[in-house]
Amino acid sequence: MTMRRKLLGVALLALGIALSVPAGAQKRAADFEPQVGQAGKDVIWVPTPLEVIDKMLTMTQTTANDFVIDLGSGDGRTVIQAAKKYGARGLGIEYNPDMVALSNRAAQKEGVADKVKFVKADIFEADFSQATVITMYLLPDLNIKLRPKILDMKPGTRVASHQFTMGEWQPDETAHVDNRQALFWVVPAKVAGTWRLRANGMGQDFDLALKQNFQVIEGSLQSATRDLLLSATTLRGNQIGFSVVDGSVRRDYRGRVAGNTMEGTVRSSNGAEVKWQATRK
Ligand SMILES: C[S@@+](CC[C@H](N)C(=O)[O-])C[C@H]1O[C@@H](n2cnc3c(N)ncnc32)[C@H](O)[C@@H]1O
Known part of the structure:
Protein backbone atom coordinates (compact mmCIF):
# COMPACT_ATOMS: atom_id res chain seq x y z
CA MET A 1 0.00 0.00 0.00
CA THR A 2 1.33 3.44 -0.92
CA MET A 3 1.74 6.06 1.75
CA ARG A 4 -1.07 8.12 0.06
CA ARG A 5 -3.57 5.24 0.26
CA LYS A 6 -2.59 4.58 3.83
CA LEU A 7 -3.20 8.22 4.77
CA LEU A 8 -6.53 8.22 2.92
CA GLY A 9 -7.56 5.09 4.80
CA VAL A 10 -6.64 6.67 8.12
CA ALA A 11 -8.50 9.86 7.18
CA LEU A 12 -11.67 7.97 6.13
CA LEU A 13 -11.52 5.86 9.24
CA ALA A 14 -11.25 8.98 11.37
CA LEU A 15 -14.12 10.60 9.47
CA GLY A 16 -16.20 7.44 9.75
CA ILE A 17 -15.73 7.29 13.48
CA ALA A 18 -16.43 10.99 13.86
CA LEU A 19 -19.70 10.67 11.92
CA SER A 20 -20.93 7.44 13.37
CA VAL A 21 -20.06 7.66 17.10
CA PRO A 22 -23.27 9.25 18.40
CA ALA A 23 -25.65 6.84 16.61
CA GLY A 24 -23.33 3.88 17.21
CA ALA A 25 -22.97 4.66 20.90
CA GLN A 26 -26.74 4.92 21.27
CA LYS A 27 -27.27 1.61 19.52
CA ARG A 28 -24.50 0.00 21.54
CA ALA A 29 -26.07 1.19 24.79
CA ALA A 30 -29.53 -0.11 23.80
CA ASP A 31 -28.19 -3.52 22.80
CA PHE A 32 -25.60 -3.68 25.54
CA GLU A 33 -25.48 -7.04 27.29
CA PRO A 34 -23.43 -6.97 30.49
CA GLN A 35 -21.12 -9.94 31.03
CA VAL A 36 -20.42 -11.21 34.54
CA GLY A 37 -16.70 -10.66 35.12
CA GLN A 38 -16.42 -7.79 32.65
CA ALA A 39 -13.68 -5.30 33.49
CA GLY A 40 -14.51 -2.30 35.66
CA LYS A 41 -12.36 0.65 36.65
CA ASP A 42 -11.20 -0.71 40.02
CA VAL A 43 -13.13 -3.98 40.19
CA ILE A 44 -14.92 -6.26 37.75
CA TRP A 45 -18.71 -6.52 37.57
CA VAL A 46 -20.23 -9.39 39.50
CA PRO A 47 -23.86 -8.88 40.49
CA THR A 48 -25.12 -9.37 44.06
CA PRO A 49 -27.90 -12.00 44.29
CA LEU A 50 -31.31 -10.56 45.23
CA GLU A 51 -31.48 -12.48 48.55
CA VAL A 52 -28.21 -10.84 49.64
CA ILE A 53 -29.49 -7.41 48.56
CA ASP A 54 -32.63 -7.99 50.65
CA LYS A 55 -30.49 -8.94 53.63
CA MET A 56 -28.38 -5.78 53.20
CA LEU A 57 -31.48 -3.61 52.93
CA THR A 58 -33.13 -5.20 55.99
CA MET A 59 -29.93 -4.98 58.05
CA THR A 60 -29.78 -1.27 57.24
CA GLN A 61 -33.52 -0.98 58.02
CA THR A 62 -34.04 0.82 54.73
CA THR A 63 -37.43 2.55 54.47
CA ALA A 64 -39.16 5.18 52.36
CA ASN A 65 -37.36 7.83 54.43
CA ASP A 66 -33.97 6.72 53.13
CA PHE A 67 -31.68 7.79 50.35
CA VAL A 68 -29.65 4.76 49.31
CA ILE A 69 -26.40 5.12 47.36
CA ASP A 70 -24.77 2.04 45.84
CA LEU A 71 -21.06 2.60 45.23
CA GLY A 72 -20.22 0.83 41.97
CA SER A 73 -23.85 0.13 41.10
CA GLY A 74 -23.36 -2.34 38.22
CA ASP A 75 -26.72 -3.07 36.57
CA GLY A 76 -28.55 -1.00 39.21
CA ARG A 77 -30.22 -3.89 41.01
CA THR A 78 -29.55 -2.76 44.63
CA VAL A 79 -30.89 0.76 44.22
CA ILE A 80 -33.84 -0.46 42.13
CA GLN A 81 -34.72 -3.05 44.79
CA ALA A 82 -34.41 -0.40 47.52
CA ALA A 83 -36.99 1.70 45.68
CA LYS A 84 -39.32 -1.11 44.57
CA LYS A 85 -39.53 -3.09 47.79
CA TYR A 86 -38.59 -0.58 50.50
CA GLY A 87 -39.88 2.67 48.97
CA ALA A 88 -36.48 4.40 49.26
CA ARG A 89 -35.04 6.97 46.90
CA GLY A 90 -31.56 6.36 45.63
CA LEU A 91 -28.59 6.89 43.41
CA GLY A 92 -26.21 4.45 41.74
CA ILE A 93 -22.65 5.59 41.06
CA GLU A 94 -21.05 3.53 38.31
CA TYR A 95 -18.01 4.19 36.12
CA ASN A 96 -19.12 2.16 33.09
CA PRO A 97 -21.48 4.38 31.00
CA ASP A 98 -23.14 1.36 29.34
CA MET A 99 -24.04 0.00 32.79
CA VAL A 100 -25.37 3.44 33.77
CA ALA A 101 -27.62 3.58 30.68
CA LEU A 102 -28.75 -0.01 31.27
CA SER A 103 -29.60 0.81 34.92
CA ASN A 104 -31.58 3.92 34.00
CA ARG A 105 -33.55 1.84 31.46
CA ALA A 106 -34.15 -0.85 34.12
CA ALA A 107 -35.41 1.81 36.54
CA GLN A 108 -37.93 2.94 33.88
CA LYS A 109 -39.01 -0.63 33.23
CA GLU A 110 -39.46 -1.33 36.95
CA GLY A 111 -41.48 1.88 37.43
CA VAL A 112 -39.04 3.53 39.85
CA ALA A 113 -37.41 6.12 37.57
CA ASP A 114 -39.03 8.87 39.67
CA LYS A 115 -37.21 7.58 42.76
CA VAL A 116 -33.78 6.52 41.54
CA LYS A 117 -31.14 7.52 39.08
CA PHE A 118 -27.77 6.28 37.94
CA VAL A 119 -24.79 8.45 37.10
CA LYS A 120 -21.44 7.84 35.49
CA ALA A 121 -18.81 8.76 38.06
CA ASP A 122 -15.80 7.47 39.95
CA ILE A 123 -16.73 6.44 43.50
CA PHE A 124 -13.45 7.91 44.75
CA GLU A 125 -14.30 11.33 43.37
CA ALA A 126 -18.08 11.45 43.73
CA ASP A 127 -19.87 13.14 46.61
CA PHE A 128 -22.08 10.56 48.32
CA SER A 129 -22.54 12.48 51.57
CA GLN A 130 -26.32 12.84 51.10
CA ALA A 131 -26.86 9.08 51.53
CA THR A 132 -28.57 7.76 54.65
CA VAL A 133 -27.72 4.21 53.53
CA ILE A 134 -24.58 3.14 51.65
CA THR A 135 -24.35 -0.23 49.93
CA MET A 136 -21.38 -1.74 48.15
CA TYR A 137 -19.86 -4.87 46.69
CA LEU A 138 -16.28 -3.90 45.95
CA LEU A 139 -13.03 -5.30 47.41
CA PRO A 140 -11.44 -5.08 50.89
CA ASP A 141 -8.78 -2.55 49.85
CA LEU A 142 -11.37 -0.39 48.05
CA ASN A 143 -13.58 -0.43 51.18
CA ILE A 144 -10.60 0.72 53.25
CA LYS A 145 -9.84 3.47 50.74
CA LEU A 146 -13.45 4.68 51.05
CA ARG A 147 -13.49 4.30 54.84
CA PRO A 148 -12.32 7.82 55.86
CA LYS A 149 -15.02 9.42 53.69
CA ILE A 150 -17.66 7.04 55.09
CA LEU A 151 -16.56 7.76 58.68
CA ASP A 152 -16.96 11.49 57.96
CA MET A 153 -20.62 10.97 57.01
CA LYS A 154 -23.45 11.93 59.34
CA PRO A 155 -23.38 9.76 62.48
CA GLY A 156 -26.06 7.12 62.18
CA THR A 157 -25.53 6.58 58.43
CA ARG A 158 -25.96 2.84 57.80
CA VAL A 159 -23.52 0.93 55.62
CA ALA A 160 -23.83 -2.56 54.15
CA SER A 161 -21.18 -4.45 52.22
CA HIS A 162 -21.63 -7.67 50.32
CA GLN A 163 -18.79 -9.99 51.29
CA PHE A 164 -15.96 -7.60 52.14
CA THR A 165 -14.82 -6.06 55.42
CA MET A 166 -13.64 -2.57 56.39
CA GLY A 167 -10.33 -3.60 57.97
CA GLU A 168 -10.14 -2.86 61.71
CA TRP A 169 -13.59 -1.21 61.67
CA GLN A 170 -15.48 -4.27 62.89
CA PRO A 171 -19.03 -4.73 61.59
CA ASP A 172 -21.92 -4.12 64.00
CA GLU A 173 -23.58 -7.18 62.49
CA THR A 174 -22.70 -9.98 60.07
CA ALA A 175 -25.21 -12.26 58.36
CA HIS A 176 -24.88 -15.20 56.00
CA VAL A 177 -27.16 -15.85 53.05
CA ASP A 178 -26.39 -19.05 51.15
CA ASN A 179 -22.62 -18.88 51.01
CA ARG A 180 -22.48 -15.09 50.92
CA GLN A 181 -21.70 -12.68 53.69
CA ALA A 182 -23.52 -9.38 54.35
CA LEU A 183 -21.83 -6.95 56.74
CA PHE A 184 -23.39 -3.97 58.45
CA TRP A 185 -21.97 -0.86 60.15
CA VAL A 186 -23.40 2.32 61.64
CA VAL A 187 -21.23 5.44 61.27
CA PRO A 188 -20.31 6.39 64.85
CA ALA A 189 -20.30 9.96 66.17
CA LYS A 190 -16.85 11.35 66.88
CA VAL A 191 -16.58 11.45 70.66
CA ALA A 192 -12.87 11.07 71.48
C1 LIG B 1 -18.70 -6.26 41.94
S1 LIG B 1 -19.63 -5.12 40.99
C2 LIG B 1 -21.03 -4.81 42.05
C3 LIG B 1 -22.23 -4.26 41.32
C4 LIG B 1 -23.45 -3.95 42.21
N1 LIG B 1 -23.12 -3.05 43.29
C5 LIG B 1 -24.01 -5.21 42.80
O1 LIG B 1 -23.83 -5.43 44.01
O2 LIG B 1 -24.65 -5.98 42.06
C6 LIG B 1 -18.67 -3.62 41.12
C7 LIG B 1 -19.06 -2.51 40.17
O3 LIG B 1 -18.26 -1.37 40.45
C8 LIG B 1 -17.94 -0.71 39.24
N2 LIG B 1 -16.73 0.09 39.48
C9 LIG B 1 -15.44 -0.33 39.57
N3 LIG B 1 -14.63 0.67 39.89
C10 LIG B 1 -15.40 1.81 39.98
C11 LIG B 1 -15.13 3.17 40.26
N4 LIG B 1 -13.90 3.62 40.55
N5 LIG B 1 -16.17 4.04 40.26
C12 LIG B 1 -17.41 3.62 39.97
N6 LIG B 1 -17.73 2.33 39.71
C13 LIG B 1 -16.74 1.43 39.71
C14 LIG B 1 -17.77 -1.85 38.25
O4 LIG B 1 -17.92 -1.39 36.91
C15 LIG B 1 -18.87 -2.81 38.70
O5 LIG B 1 -20.06 -2.58 38.01
Missing part, protein backbone atom coordinates in the same frame (compact mmCIF):
# COMPACT_ATOMS: atom_id res chain seq x y z
CA GLY A 193 -11.57 13.73 73.87
CA THR A 194 -12.57 15.31 77.13
CA TRP A 195 -16.07 16.54 77.91
CA ARG A 196 -17.36 18.53 80.87
CA LEU A 197 -20.32 16.59 82.22
CA ARG A 198 -22.98 17.92 84.55
CA ALA A 199 -25.92 15.96 85.92
CA ASN A 200 -28.86 17.77 87.49
CA GLY A 201 -28.78 17.58 91.29
CA MET A 202 -25.47 15.70 91.33
CA GLY A 203 -23.66 18.53 93.14
CA GLN A 204 -20.44 18.49 91.12
CA ASP A 205 -19.20 18.44 87.51
CA PHE A 206 -17.15 15.62 86.04
CA ASP A 207 -14.60 15.30 83.27
CA LEU A 208 -15.70 12.59 80.88
CA ALA A 209 -12.51 11.38 79.15
CA LEU A 210 -13.19 9.19 76.10
CA LYS A 211 -10.93 7.16 73.84
CA GLN A 212 -12.48 5.93 70.62
CA ASN A 213 -11.66 3.16 68.18
CA PHE A 214 -14.46 3.40 65.57
CA GLN A 215 -17.64 2.41 67.53
CA VAL A 216 -15.68 1.09 70.54
CA ILE A 217 -15.20 3.57 73.38
CA GLU A 218 -13.53 3.48 76.78
CA GLY A 219 -12.71 6.07 79.39
CA SER A 220 -13.40 7.49 82.79
CA LEU A 221 -15.51 9.96 84.69
CA GLN A 222 -13.37 12.11 86.97
CA SER A 223 -13.94 14.79 89.57
CA ALA A 224 -11.77 16.23 92.33
CA THR A 225 -12.78 13.31 94.54
CA ARG A 226 -13.48 10.45 92.15
CA ASP A 227 -11.94 8.58 89.22
CA LEU A 228 -14.54 6.15 87.91
CA LEU A 229 -13.83 3.73 85.08
CA LEU A 230 -16.55 3.48 82.43
CA SER A 231 -18.09 0.06 81.85
CA ALA A 232 -20.82 -1.27 79.51
CA THR A 233 -19.91 1.39 76.94
CA THR A 234 -21.91 1.61 73.70
CA LEU A 235 -21.81 3.96 70.72
CA ARG A 236 -24.22 3.43 67.86
CA GLY A 237 -24.44 6.39 65.53
CA ASN A 238 -25.07 9.30 67.89
CA GLN A 239 -26.48 7.16 70.72
CA ILE A 240 -24.00 6.79 73.57
CA GLY A 241 -24.20 4.71 76.74
CA PHE A 242 -21.87 3.96 79.66
CA SER A 243 -22.04 2.99 83.31
CA VAL A 244 -19.98 3.73 86.41
CA VAL A 245 -19.93 2.25 89.87
CA ASP A 246 -19.64 4.99 92.49
CA GLY A 247 -19.34 3.43 95.95
CA SER A 248 -22.43 1.29 96.37
CA VAL A 249 -24.34 3.02 93.56
CA ARG A 250 -24.28 2.09 89.89
CA ARG A 251 -25.16 4.81 87.39
CA ASP A 252 -26.24 4.08 83.82
CA TYR A 253 -25.85 7.01 81.42
CA ARG A 254 -27.77 7.04 78.14
CA GLY A 255 -27.53 9.98 75.78
CA ARG A 256 -27.32 11.50 72.37
CA VAL A 257 -24.31 13.18 70.78
CA ALA A 258 -24.85 16.32 68.70
CA GLY A 259 -21.48 17.68 67.57
CA ASN A 260 -19.82 19.23 70.61
CA THR A 261 -22.63 18.53 73.05
CA MET A 262 -24.28 15.45 74.53
CA GLU A 263 -27.39 15.09 76.63
CA GLY A 264 -29.42 12.31 78.13
CA THR A 265 -30.57 10.74 81.34
CA VAL A 266 -28.68 8.94 84.08
CA ARG A 267 -30.45 6.29 86.09
CA SER A 268 -29.00 5.27 89.46
CA SER A 269 -29.38 1.86 91.05
CA ASN A 270 -31.05 3.60 94.02
CA GLY A 271 -33.91 4.53 91.67
CA ALA A 272 -33.09 8.20 90.93
CA GLU A 273 -33.22 9.40 87.33
CA VAL A 274 -31.93 12.81 86.32
CA LYS A 275 -30.87 14.61 83.14
CA TRP A 276 -27.20 15.09 82.20
CA GLN A 277 -25.44 17.29 79.67
CA ALA A 278 -21.84 17.36 78.47
CA THR A 279 -19.85 19.87 76.42
CA ARG A 280 -16.59 19.17 74.63
CA LYS A 281 -13.69 20.89 76.44
Whole structure:
Protein backbone atom coordinates (compact mmCIF):
# COMPACT_ATOMS: atom_id res chain seq x y z
CA MET A 1 0.00 0.00 0.00
CA THR A 2 1.33 3.44 -0.92
CA MET A 3 1.74 6.06 1.75
CA ARG A 4 -1.07 8.12 0.06
CA ARG A 5 -3.57 5.24 0.26
CA LYS A 6 -2.59 4.58 3.83
CA LEU A 7 -3.20 8.22 4.77
CA LEU A 8 -6.53 8.22 2.92
CA GLY A 9 -7.56 5.09 4.80
CA VAL A 10 -6.64 6.67 8.12
CA ALA A 11 -8.50 9.86 7.18
CA LEU A 12 -11.67 7.97 6.13
CA LEU A 13 -11.52 5.86 9.24
CA ALA A 14 -11.25 8.98 11.37
CA LEU A 15 -14.12 10.60 9.47
CA GLY A 16 -16.20 7.44 9.75
CA ILE A 17 -15.73 7.29 13.48
CA ALA A 18 -16.43 10.99 13.86
CA LEU A 19 -19.70 10.67 11.92
CA SER A 20 -20.93 7.44 13.37
CA VAL A 21 -20.06 7.66 17.10
CA PRO A 22 -23.27 9.25 18.40
CA ALA A 23 -25.65 6.84 16.61
CA GLY A 24 -23.33 3.88 17.21
CA ALA A 25 -22.97 4.66 20.90
CA GLN A 26 -26.74 4.92 21.27
CA LYS A 27 -27.27 1.61 19.52
CA ARG A 28 -24.50 0.00 21.54
CA ALA A 29 -26.07 1.19 24.79
CA ALA A 30 -29.53 -0.11 23.80
CA ASP A 31 -28.19 -3.52 22.80
CA PHE A 32 -25.60 -3.68 25.54
CA GLU A 33 -25.48 -7.04 27.29
CA PRO A 34 -23.43 -6.97 30.49
CA GLN A 35 -21.12 -9.94 31.03
CA VAL A 36 -20.42 -11.21 34.54
CA GLY A 37 -16.70 -10.66 35.12
CA GLN A 38 -16.42 -7.79 32.65
CA ALA A 39 -13.68 -5.30 33.49
CA GLY A 40 -14.51 -2.30 35.66
CA LYS A 41 -12.36 0.65 36.65
CA ASP A 42 -11.20 -0.71 40.02
CA VAL A 43 -13.13 -3.98 40.19
CA ILE A 44 -14.92 -6.26 37.75
CA TRP A 45 -18.71 -6.52 37.57
CA VAL A 46 -20.23 -9.39 39.50
CA PRO A 47 -23.86 -8.88 40.49
CA THR A 48 -25.12 -9.37 44.06
CA PRO A 49 -27.90 -12.00 44.29
CA LEU A 50 -31.31 -10.56 45.23
CA GLU A 51 -31.48 -12.48 48.55
CA VAL A 52 -28.21 -10.84 49.64
CA ILE A 53 -29.49 -7.41 48.56
CA ASP A 54 -32.63 -7.99 50.65
CA LYS A 55 -30.49 -8.94 53.63
CA MET A 56 -28.38 -5.78 53.20
CA LEU A 57 -31.48 -3.61 52.93
CA THR A 58 -33.13 -5.20 55.99
CA MET A 59 -29.93 -4.98 58.05
CA THR A 60 -29.78 -1.27 57.24
CA GLN A 61 -33.52 -0.98 58.02
CA THR A 62 -34.04 0.82 54.73
CA THR A 63 -37.43 2.55 54.47
CA ALA A 64 -39.16 5.18 52.36
CA ASN A 65 -37.36 7.83 54.43
CA ASP A 66 -33.97 6.72 53.13
CA PHE A 67 -31.68 7.79 50.35
CA VAL A 68 -29.65 4.76 49.31
CA ILE A 69 -26.40 5.12 47.36
CA ASP A 70 -24.77 2.04 45.84
CA LEU A 71 -21.06 2.60 45.23
CA GLY A 72 -20.22 0.83 41.97
CA SER A 73 -23.85 0.13 41.10
CA GLY A 74 -23.36 -2.34 38.22
CA ASP A 75 -26.72 -3.07 36.57
CA GLY A 76 -28.55 -1.00 39.21
CA ARG A 77 -30.22 -3.89 41.01
CA THR A 78 -29.55 -2.76 44.63
CA VAL A 79 -30.89 0.76 44.22
CA ILE A 80 -33.84 -0.46 42.13
CA GLN A 81 -34.72 -3.05 44.79
CA ALA A 82 -34.41 -0.40 47.52
CA ALA A 83 -36.99 1.70 45.68
CA LYS A 84 -39.32 -1.11 44.57
CA LYS A 85 -39.53 -3.09 47.79
CA TYR A 86 -38.59 -0.58 50.50
CA GLY A 87 -39.88 2.67 48.97
CA ALA A 88 -36.48 4.40 49.26
CA ARG A 89 -35.04 6.97 46.90
CA GLY A 90 -31.56 6.36 45.63
CA LEU A 91 -28.59 6.89 43.41
CA GLY A 92 -26.21 4.45 41.74
CA ILE A 93 -22.65 5.59 41.06
CA GLU A 94 -21.05 3.53 38.31
CA TYR A 95 -18.01 4.19 36.12
CA ASN A 96 -19.12 2.16 33.09
CA PRO A 97 -21.48 4.38 31.00
CA ASP A 98 -23.14 1.36 29.34
CA MET A 99 -24.04 0.00 32.79
CA VAL A 100 -25.37 3.44 33.77
CA ALA A 101 -27.62 3.58 30.68
CA LEU A 102 -28.75 -0.01 31.27
CA SER A 103 -29.60 0.81 34.92
CA ASN A 104 -31.58 3.92 34.00
CA ARG A 105 -33.55 1.84 31.46
CA ALA A 106 -34.15 -0.85 34.12
CA ALA A 107 -35.41 1.81 36.54
CA GLN A 108 -37.93 2.94 33.88
CA LYS A 109 -39.01 -0.63 33.23
CA GLU A 110 -39.46 -1.33 36.95
CA GLY A 111 -41.48 1.88 37.43
CA VAL A 112 -39.04 3.53 39.85
CA ALA A 113 -37.41 6.12 37.57
CA ASP A 114 -39.03 8.87 39.67
CA LYS A 115 -37.21 7.58 42.76
CA VAL A 116 -33.78 6.52 41.54
CA LYS A 117 -31.14 7.52 39.08
CA PHE A 118 -27.77 6.28 37.94
CA VAL A 119 -24.79 8.45 37.10
CA LYS A 120 -21.44 7.84 35.49
CA ALA A 121 -18.81 8.76 38.06
CA ASP A 122 -15.80 7.47 39.95
CA ILE A 123 -16.73 6.44 43.50
CA PHE A 124 -13.45 7.91 44.75
CA GLU A 125 -14.30 11.33 43.37
CA ALA A 126 -18.08 11.45 43.73
CA ASP A 127 -19.87 13.14 46.61
CA PHE A 128 -22.08 10.56 48.32
CA SER A 129 -22.54 12.48 51.57
CA GLN A 130 -26.32 12.84 51.10
CA ALA A 131 -26.86 9.08 51.53
CA THR A 132 -28.57 7.76 54.65
CA VAL A 133 -27.72 4.21 53.53
CA ILE A 134 -24.58 3.14 51.65
CA THR A 135 -24.35 -0.23 49.93
CA MET A 136 -21.38 -1.74 48.15
CA TYR A 137 -19.86 -4.87 46.69
CA LEU A 138 -16.28 -3.90 45.95
CA LEU A 139 -13.03 -5.30 47.41
CA PRO A 140 -11.44 -5.08 50.89
CA ASP A 141 -8.78 -2.55 49.85
CA LEU A 142 -11.37 -0.39 48.05
CA ASN A 143 -13.58 -0.43 51.18
CA ILE A 144 -10.60 0.72 53.25
CA LYS A 145 -9.84 3.47 50.74
CA LEU A 146 -13.45 4.68 51.05
CA ARG A 147 -13.49 4.30 54.84
CA PRO A 148 -12.32 7.82 55.86
CA LYS A 149 -15.02 9.42 53.69
CA ILE A 150 -17.66 7.04 55.09
CA LEU A 151 -16.56 7.76 58.68
CA ASP A 152 -16.96 11.49 57.96
CA MET A 153 -20.62 10.97 57.01
CA LYS A 154 -23.45 11.93 59.34
CA PRO A 155 -23.38 9.76 62.48
CA GLY A 156 -26.06 7.12 62.18
CA THR A 157 -25.53 6.58 58.43
CA ARG A 158 -25.96 2.84 57.80
CA VAL A 159 -23.52 0.93 55.62
CA ALA A 160 -23.83 -2.56 54.15
CA SER A 161 -21.18 -4.45 52.22
CA HIS A 162 -21.63 -7.67 50.32
CA GLN A 163 -18.79 -9.99 51.29
CA PHE A 164 -15.96 -7.60 52.14
CA THR A 165 -14.82 -6.06 55.42
CA MET A 166 -13.64 -2.57 56.39
CA GLY A 167 -10.33 -3.60 57.97
CA GLU A 168 -10.14 -2.86 61.71
CA TRP A 169 -13.59 -1.21 61.67
CA GLN A 170 -15.48 -4.27 62.89
CA PRO A 171 -19.03 -4.73 61.59
CA ASP A 172 -21.92 -4.12 64.00
CA GLU A 173 -23.58 -7.18 62.49
CA THR A 174 -22.70 -9.98 60.07
CA ALA A 175 -25.21 -12.26 58.36
CA HIS A 176 -24.88 -15.20 56.00
CA VAL A 177 -27.16 -15.85 53.05
CA ASP A 178 -26.39 -19.05 51.15
CA ASN A 179 -22.62 -18.88 51.01
CA ARG A 180 -22.48 -15.09 50.92
CA GLN A 181 -21.70 -12.68 53.69
CA ALA A 182 -23.52 -9.38 54.35
CA LEU A 183 -21.83 -6.95 56.74
CA PHE A 184 -23.39 -3.97 58.45
CA TRP A 185 -21.97 -0.86 60.15
CA VAL A 186 -23.40 2.32 61.64
CA VAL A 187 -21.23 5.44 61.27
CA PRO A 188 -20.31 6.39 64.85
CA ALA A 189 -20.30 9.96 66.17
CA LYS A 190 -16.85 11.35 66.88
CA VAL A 191 -16.58 11.45 70.66
CA ALA A 192 -12.87 11.07 71.48
CA GLY A 193 -11.57 13.73 73.87
CA THR A 194 -12.57 15.31 77.13
CA TRP A 195 -16.07 16.54 77.91
CA ARG A 196 -17.36 18.53 80.87
CA LEU A 197 -20.32 16.59 82.22
CA ARG A 198 -22.98 17.92 84.55
CA ALA A 199 -25.92 15.96 85.92
CA ASN A 200 -28.86 17.77 87.49
CA GLY A 201 -28.78 17.58 91.29
CA MET A 202 -25.47 15.70 91.33
CA GLY A 203 -23.66 18.53 93.14
CA GLN A 204 -20.44 18.49 91.12
CA ASP A 205 -19.20 18.44 87.51
CA PHE A 206 -17.15 15.62 86.04
CA ASP A 207 -14.60 15.30 83.27
CA LEU A 208 -15.70 12.59 80.88
CA ALA A 209 -12.51 11.38 79.15
CA LEU A 210 -13.19 9.19 76.10
CA LYS A 211 -10.93 7.16 73.84
CA GLN A 212 -12.48 5.93 70.62
CA ASN A 213 -11.66 3.16 68.18
CA PHE A 214 -14.46 3.40 65.57
CA GLN A 215 -17.64 2.41 67.53
CA VAL A 216 -15.68 1.09 70.54
CA ILE A 217 -15.20 3.57 73.38
CA GLU A 218 -13.53 3.48 76.78
CA GLY A 219 -12.71 6.07 79.39
CA SER A 220 -13.40 7.49 82.79
CA LEU A 221 -15.51 9.96 84.69
CA GLN A 222 -13.37 12.11 86.97
CA SER A 223 -13.94 14.79 89.57
CA ALA A 224 -11.77 16.23 92.33
CA THR A 225 -12.78 13.31 94.54
CA ARG A 226 -13.48 10.45 92.15
CA ASP A 227 -11.94 8.58 89.22
CA LEU A 228 -14.54 6.15 87.91
CA LEU A 229 -13.83 3.73 85.08
CA LEU A 230 -16.55 3.48 82.43
CA SER A 231 -18.09 0.06 81.85
CA ALA A 232 -20.82 -1.27 79.51
CA THR A 233 -19.91 1.39 76.94
CA THR A 234 -21.91 1.61 73.70
CA LEU A 235 -21.81 3.96 70.72
CA ARG A 236 -24.22 3.43 67.86
CA GLY A 237 -24.44 6.39 65.53
CA ASN A 238 -25.07 9.30 67.89
CA GLN A 239 -26.48 7.16 70.72
CA ILE A 240 -24.00 6.79 73.57
CA GLY A 241 -24.20 4.71 76.74
CA PHE A 242 -21.87 3.96 79.66
CA SER A 243 -22.04 2.99 83.31
CA VAL A 244 -19.98 3.73 86.41
CA VAL A 245 -19.93 2.25 89.87
CA ASP A 246 -19.64 4.99 92.49
CA GLY A 247 -19.34 3.43 95.95
CA SER A 248 -22.43 1.29 96.37
CA VAL A 249 -24.34 3.02 93.56
CA ARG A 250 -24.28 2.09 89.89
CA ARG A 251 -25.16 4.81 87.39
CA ASP A 252 -26.24 4.08 83.82
CA TYR A 253 -25.85 7.01 81.42
CA ARG A 254 -27.77 7.04 78.14
CA GLY A 255 -27.53 9.98 75.78
CA ARG A 256 -27.32 11.50 72.37
CA VAL A 257 -24.31 13.18 70.78
CA ALA A 258 -24.85 16.32 68.70
CA GLY A 259 -21.48 17.68 67.57
CA ASN A 260 -19.82 19.23 70.61
CA THR A 261 -22.63 18.53 73.05
CA MET A 262 -24.28 15.45 74.53
CA GLU A 263 -27.39 15.09 76.63
CA GLY A 264 -29.42 12.31 78.13
CA THR A 265 -30.57 10.74 81.34
CA VAL A 266 -28.68 8.94 84.08
CA ARG A 267 -30.45 6.29 86.09
CA SER A 268 -29.00 5.27 89.46
CA SER A 269 -29.38 1.86 91.05
CA ASN A 270 -31.05 3.60 94.02
CA GLY A 271 -33.91 4.53 91.67
CA ALA A 272 -33.09 8.20 90.93
CA GLU A 273 -33.22 9.40 87.33
CA VAL A 274 -31.93 12.81 86.32
CA LYS A 275 -30.87 14.61 83.14
CA TRP A 276 -27.20 15.09 82.20
CA GLN A 277 -25.44 17.29 79.67
CA ALA A 278 -21.84 17.36 78.47
CA THR A 279 -19.85 19.87 76.42
CA ARG A 280 -16.59 19.17 74.63
CA LYS A 281 -13.69 20.89 76.44
C1 LIG B 1 -18.70 -6.26 41.94
S1 LIG B 1 -19.63 -5.12 40.99
C2 LIG B 1 -21.03 -4.81 42.05
C3 LIG B 1 -22.23 -4.26 41.32
C4 LIG B 1 -23.45 -3.95 42.21
N1 LIG B 1 -23.12 -3.05 43.29
C5 LIG B 1 -24.01 -5.21 42.80
O1 LIG B 1 -23.83 -5.43 44.01
O2 LIG B 1 -24.65 -5.98 42.06
C6 LIG B 1 -18.67 -3.62 41.12
C7 LIG B 1 -19.06 -2.51 40.17
O3 LIG B 1 -18.26 -1.37 40.45
C8 LIG B 1 -17.94 -0.71 39.24
N2 LIG B 1 -16.73 0.09 39.48
C9 LIG B 1 -15.44 -0.33 39.57
N3 LIG B 1 -14.63 0.67 39.89
C10 LIG B 1 -15.40 1.81 39.98
C11 LIG B 1 -15.13 3.17 40.26
N4 LIG B 1 -13.90 3.62 40.55
N5 LIG B 1 -16.17 4.04 40.26
C12 LIG B 1 -17.41 3.62 39.97
N6 LIG B 1 -17.73 2.33 39.71
C13 LIG B 1 -16.74 1.43 39.71
C14 LIG B 1 -17.77 -1.85 38.25
O4 LIG B 1 -17.92 -1.39 36.91
C15 LIG B 1 -18.87 -2.81 38.70
O5 LIG B 1 -20.06 -2.58 38.01
